[in-house]
Amino acid sequence: MPVTSSSNDPEKARRFRDAALPYLDDVYTLARYLLRDPSDAEDAVQECYLRALKHFDSYRGPAMKPWLLAILRNVCRAEYARRAGAPIAGIEDAEETAEQAPLWQETPETPEAQVLRDRDASTIRRLVEALAEPFKETFILREINNLSYREIADAVGAPVGTVMSRLARARAMLRSAWLAEEEQPK
Numbered sequence: 001m002p003v004t005s006s007s008n009d010p011e012k013a014r015r016f017r018d019a020a021l022p023y024l025d026d027v028y029t030l031a032r033y034l035l036r037d038p039s040d041a042e043d044a045v046q047e048c049y050l051r052a053l054k055h056f057d058s059y060r061g062p063a064m065k066p067w068l069l070a071i072l073r074n075v076c077r078a079e080y081a082r083r084a085g086a087p088i089a090g091i092e093d094a095e096e097t098a099e100q101a102p103l104w105q106e107t108p109e110t111p112e113a114q115v116l117r118d119r120d121a122s123t124i125r126r127l128v129e130a131l132a133e134p135f136k137e138t139f140i141l142r143e144i145n146n147l148s149y150r151e152i153a154d155a156v157g158a159p160v161g162t163v164m165s166r167l168a169r170a171r172a173m174l175r176s177a178w179l180a181e182e183e184q185p186k
Helices: 010-035 038-054 064-083 111-130 133-144 149-156 160-183
Strands: none
Touching: 010 038, 010 064, 010 133, 038 064, 064 149, 111 133, 111 160, 133 149, 133 160, 149 160
């Protein structure tokens, strides 16, 4: 495929880097939650940024972060469609790795506190992963990526009221699941 002069424009590349790279971690975080695999998430982020660069000349808004997350969602949906015939691992089959970022960064005071914190983080990740897709996605975009309701609505292509409803339902489902977890013997 021939390289066009616009894709070989160093000024465009610089503007794109300045605008898009600050959101790389947020895009990767959403990809990790949606695809559940670090390697697949890296591939999806790369594809997202390639598509964004390709269409950067025509980009006029909304804010950069929701635009990138919307592109990533499309990339991930294409990956889901590709995988449609392949079996998908259940939540209990998901591998816990040291490279997964904890949901918060606090220095534990004691080894016991670290064990409890690790158990809680693992439980939260598992409970978030178990949410149905629209609730999980909305929860991650709001609570992990700190997007506003409007930015989430732009990213997922849904009305703000739907975003608010999904977020409230996701929080309620997580609260119920957390309480059920706490009632189980350890």
